[in-house]
Amino acid sequence: VVKFIEGKIKKSDFEKIIPKIREIFFDVINQKSAEDLLEKDGISKLKVDLLRELNEIVLPLEIEKIYFLSLVVS
DSSP: OEEEOOOOOOHHHHHHHHHHHHHHHHHHHHTOOHHHHHSTTHHHHHHHHHHHHHHHSOOSSOEEEEOOSOOOOO
16 A cells, blocks of 8 residues: 555546556566565565665656555565
């Protein structure tokens, strides 16, 4: 779950950026090994990496926080 800081954006404009956000999630997660994620701060590091990558693209909204509802590591 990506929580954005409240802002004004049209639904159609937001829907245009969803594929790019999804692509970044897949790219960053695929770069991680199971060992990386199972480290003491593995999930926290993953969130930092995701925020860094997401902030490199121009988004019409600022990201407040990333939450994982579930994460399967195999």
